[in-house]
Amino acid sequence: MKTDWQLETYLQDRIQxxxxxxxxxLPGADTLPAKLHEAMRYSVFAGGKRIRPxxxxxxxxxxxxxxxxxxxxxxxxxMIHSYSLIHDDxxxxxxxxxxxxxxxxxxxxxxxxxxxxxxxxxxxxxxxLSNKSVWPEVDAEKRNTVISLLARSAGSRGMVGGQVxxxxxxxxxxxxxxLEYIHTHKTGALILAAIKSGAIIGDADEDQWRALCRYGExxxxxxxxxxxxxxxxxxxxxxxxxxxxxxxxxxxxxPALLGLEGARVRARELRDVALxxxxxxxxxxxxxxxxxxxxxxxxx
Amino acid sequence: MKTDWQLETYLQDRIQxxxxxxxxxLPGADTLPAKLHEAMRYSVFAGGKRIRPxxxxxxxxxxxxxxxxxxxxxxxxxMIHSYSLIHDDxxxxxxxxxxxxxxxxxxxxxxxxxxxxxxxxxxxxxxxLSNKSVWPEVDAEKRNTVISLLARSAGSRGMVGGQVxxxxxxxxxxxxxxLEYIHTHKTGALILAAIKSGAIIGDADEDQWRALCRYGExxxxxxxxxxxxxxxxxxxxxxxxxxxxxxxxxxxxxPALLGLEGARVRARELRDVALxxxxxxxxxxxxxxxxxxxxxxxxx
Numbered sequence: 018m019k020t021d022w023q024l025e026t027y028l029q030d031r032i033q034x035x036x037x038x039x040x041x042x043l044p045g046a047d048t049l050p051a052k053l054h055e056a057m058r059y060s061v062f063a064g065g066k067r068i069r070p071x072x073x074x075x076x077x078x079x080x081x082x083x084x085x086x087x088x089x090x091x092x093x094x095x096m097i098h099s100y101s102l103i104h105d106d107x108x109x110x111x112x113x114x115x116x117x118x119x120x121x122x123x124x125x126x127x128x129x130x131x132x133x134x135x136x137x138x139x140x141x142x143x144x145x146l147s148n149k150s151v152w153p154e155v156d157a158e159k160r161n162t163v164i165s166l167l168a169r170s171a172g173s174r175g176m177v178g179g180q181v182x183x184x185x186x187x188x189x190x191x192x193x194x195x196l197e198y199i200h201t202h203k204t205g206a207l208i209l210a211a212i213k214s215g216a217i218i219g220d221a222d223e224d225q226w227r228a229l230c231r232y233g234e235x236x237x238x239x240x241x242x243x244x245x246x247x248x249x250x251x252x253x254x255x256x257x258x259x260x261x262x263x264x265x266x267x268x269x270x271x272p273a274l275l276g277l278e279g280a281r282v283r284a285r286e287l288r289d290v291a292l293x294x295x296x297x298x299x300x301x302x303x304x305x306x307x308x309x310x311x312x313x314x315x316x317x
Numbered sequence: 318m319k320t321d322w323q324l325e326t327y328l329q330d331r332i333q334x335x336x337x338x339x340x341x342x343l344p345g346a347d348t349l350p351a352k353l354h355e356a357m358r359y360s361v362f363a364g365g366k367r368i369r370p371x372x373x374x375x376x377x378x379x380x381x382x383x384x385x386x387x388x389x390x391x392x393x394x395x396m397i398h399s400y401s402l403i404h405d406d407x408x409x410x411x412x413x414x415x416x417x418x419x420x421x422x423x424x425x426x427x428x429x430x431x432x433x434x435x436x437x438x439x440x441x442x443x444x445x446l447s448n449k450s451v452w453p454e455v456d457a458e459k460r461n462t463v464i465s466l467l468a469r470s471a472g473s474r475g476m477v478g479g480q481v482x483x484x485x486x487x488x489x490x491x492x493x494x495x496l497e498y499i500h501t502h503k504t505g506a507l508i509l510a511a512i513k514s515g516a517i518i519g520d521a522d523e524d525q526w527r528a529l530c531r532y533g534e535x536x537x538x539x540x541x542x543x544x545x546x547x548x549x550x551x552x553x554x555x556x557x558x559x560x561x562x563x564x565x566x567x568x569x570x571x572p573a574l575l576g577l578e579g580a581r582v583r584a585r586e587l588r589d590v591a592l593x594x595x596x597x598x599x600x601x602x603x604x605x606x607x608x609x610x611x612x613x614x615x616x617x
Contacts, residue, residue, distance in 0.1 A: 137472055139440065
């Protein structure tokens with residue numbers, strides 16, 4: 018690892034790789050029906066940190082794996098993430114008109130097209146994952162394992178299950194185990210799946226697998242705790258709202274349950290679990306290590 | 318094939334096999350989140366002709382393939398079909414309160430849960446298809462081919478694409494090519510994929526593959542033409558509506574474009590194409606042959 022290595026450059030390079038691969042893999046905006054493919058592309062290319070693809074690539078690279086071999090799965094997980102955002106934003110769900118400052122999918126394309134664009138993106142992920150010609154270097158058994166892993170993480174006992182419990186909990190007082198259930202499922206499952214997919218494609222041995230799983234679990238939860246903290250900090254500085262207004266809105270968060278300082282302690286603990294897990298990789302895990310810092314330290 | 322062979326018994330047996338396999342493969346209604354799994358099961362077990370699983374099993378059996386080996390894919394295609402019905406019925410789409418005489422998913426579980434139950438069923442299909450332990454006899458390469466086929470048929474250039482064009486066409490005058498686009502995509506793609514999956518799992522050679530594809534294309538379209546005719550015939554006898562009322566409602570149908578008699582001629586032509594394609598299989602194709610009759614002749 019060169020001494021002039023910089024996280025920002027590392028992230029930019031991987032985001033760039035992911036986005037140009039997404040552009041190649043997704044049907045063109047002129048593919049029939051054009052409106053549908055336009056709607057799919059609208060949300061996939063609406064920005065975002067691409068944290069799942071980046072984590073998958075970084076996990077694979079930590080093991081000395083080939084970046085090109087992991088790109089189809091990295092793009093598939095981003096398609097799954099994009100579909101989940103489109104559906105979460107729908108009037109029947111969170112009813113959000115804006116995401117990252119832009120109108121949400123259903124505001125631009127209508128509710129029916131947004132539902133279908135989400136459905137199509139989820140399906141497209143599996144078209145890509147099962148398309149042997151885009152990753153001939155990865156054998157069928159391994160492709161199957163990655164398909165299984167991503168499907169389980171995205172399904173009723175993973176991400177979708179987390180979203181259901183999140184909605185059920187709205188406006189109710191919930192305890193810490195329920196909050197952790199929501200987050201380990203709604204966001205944690207897919208982040209862990211990103212790391213695990215990178216590990217599978219990078220041919221992790223048993224010790225490496227265990228270490229990366231520990232990293233992925235801790236980093237996934239830390240990501241959510243930090244997001245909860247950031248929401249409040251941003252609220253306070255930008256909107257002048259008090260800490261705890263999220264709780265009044267009926268939304269359970271870590272700061273609401275643990276207090277702002279308690280949530281920061283939890284985020285730091287999780288970050289340190291993630292960092293310790295990387296010890297066996299030495300300097301090769303520098304990207305994953307810096308990403309753990311990047312995820313958590315922005316909330317200090 | 319025994320002389321006392323009866324289509325009704327054949328269908329009942331395969332439907333029974335499919336439904337008990339679906340019950341085994343789907344997470345139990347007490348799996349957390351219970352509401353979600355209850356919603357998924359509600360629609361999967363709401364009846365239906367199970368035409369896609371039956372066609373897949375029949376195609377595999379025509380080739381002498383093992384019925385047990387095809388069950389996971391047969392259940393997966395039914396999960397995909399169920400998800401598509403849940404989403405089609407949503408207020409933002411067809412806004413249907415009843416399906417097969419029972420309240421639709423969103424009427425029972427609410428709109429958000431219905432969207433998520435659909436999402437979860439689509440995902441569950443890929444969990445099942447990539448689950449090596451449920452069909453160890455089918456190798457990873459073949460499982461992958463079936464995953465690819467079903468995903469493509471269900472995605473933006475298949476079923477979802479057909480639904481988008483169907484919605485875009487509502488209330489507009491459309492021509493026969495557009496109507497055929499809608500149906501070959503919205504229903505035909507998944508029916509053809511059922512036949513093709515059976516052919517792959519049953520180890521079709523090139524001639525058998527071509528014959529089954531021809532059968533699947535014709536039968537898939539015939540199914541829709543017959544459905545359109547039945548809608549009108551049922552309307553006339555049960556509701557006293559005139560032929561053409563579908564057209565007034567802004568829904569394009571074969572009888573609306575070809576006239577009732579013209580649609581019947583088209584259904585018969587398609588049935589005969591399907592039957593001729595089966596010639597190379599001799600008596601082994603009796604189930605597929607009788608199913609083609611069953612699909613079309615009910616509309617006479």
